[in-house]
Amino acid sequence: MDLRKDFPRSMKFKLAGYAHLARMIDKCRAVLAGTEGEYIYPCPMDERLMEFAGITSEQFTAAVKANSTDEGVVKWLGQTAQPHQPVELEEWNQQLLARGPSSPESAVRFNKYLAAIDPSRTDITV
Numbered sequence: 001m002d003l004r005k006d007f008p009r010s011m012k013f014k015l016a017g018y019a020h021l022a023r024m025i026d027k028c029r030a031v032l033a034g035t036e037g038e039y040i041y042p043c044p045m046d047e048r049l050m051e052f053a054g055i056t057s058e059q060f061t062a063a064v065k066a067n068s069t070d071e072g073v074v075k076w077l078g079q080t081a082q083p084h085q086p087v088e089l090e091e092w093n094q095q096l097l098a099r100g101p102s103s104p105e106s107a108v109r110f111n112k113y114l115a116a117i118d119p120s121r122t123d124i125t126v
Helices: 022-034 042-051 059-064 069-082 088-098 104-117
Strands: none
Touching: 022 042, 022 059, 042 059, 042 088, 059 069, 059 104
């Protein structure tokens, strides 16, 4: 799997105001299609987003399966997720984006991926 082209949307790309949502949709679709390669869904970052939104991975997976477009998933999320004020959502986004690997094992995995992409990139932190 070529990490640079298979999942072009980074976790910093915002969809419906959420950082990581577009990437989570991409990963869920890949899992549903059996093409996820080394990607993990739901990973701890996915779980953080789902916890903040008040949804489960089972609910999200079913929504992605039922909606072939991002717009359909966003509409479902808007009807299902716990509502947040824009400032609260932006604070959560910043906290999510500032996180680093949460364990020594995930740090090793992160460093492996970063080396495969471009070790000089300082903008990739998780």
